[in-house]
Amino acid sequence: MNVLAFFAAIVQSTRGLWRYGQTVLGVIFRHPITGTSIIPILPDGRIVLIRRQDNGLWSLPGGMVDWGEDIPSTVRRELLEETGLELVEIKRLVGVYSAPDRDPRIHSICVVVEVAVQGEMEIQDALEVKEIQAFLPSALPTGPMSHDHSRQMQDYLNGLTTLA
Structure with missing residues (x-):
């Protein structure tokens, strides 16, 4: 040759x-990457939100599904990592959100669930979470939430199950 x-x-x-x-x-x-958003409900009916370090906005706890992990395991892990709270029960599916622009970082598909929780709220991941607070449904913070969490929360409050 x-x-x-x-x-x-x-x-x-x-x-x-x-x-x-x-x-x-x-x-x-x-x-797309699969992730979760979690609507944690304390025994007294308050909804737990986190304030994100990266953009300072209120947000639902949640995160990406790890390799080899199912959605319920992701919900349990992310809830504990971001709020210190323990999962008691997954109550209902609120929706699946898949719009390519719903997360400014990546194209992700988000499975949103309502969960019953227990324990003490405590920041576990200070690099991601700036603040944790529980709100009555009638006293949720006003203004935009991170990502598309305002829509997810509104769908939850309206009793919807959404595929978007």
Whole structure:
């Protein structure tokens, strides 16, 4: 094989590898990530919200599903990590939110659930959570919430189950 043919074979092989690499990267990075938002209800009926460190807005606790984890396990883990509260029971599915622009960081599909909780509110992840507070449904903070959590909360308060 002459030198020109050798380099042509390398270029062809590299193109094949690049196309394969592009496909893998597309599968990994062009598919939505699954996450949860949690509407934690204390025994007295108050709703627990967190104030985020990154944007200072009120938010529902929640986060991304880890590899090998199901939604109930994610709910339990994220609730404990962000609020210090323990999951008693998942009460109902509030909705599944999938709009590509619902999270400014990435395209994520969010499964929102109402849960009964117990325990003492305590910030576990100070890098993510600035404040935790419980509100009566009639006294929730006004103004925008982080991500699309205002819509999620409104759907919950209206008793809806939403697929959006």
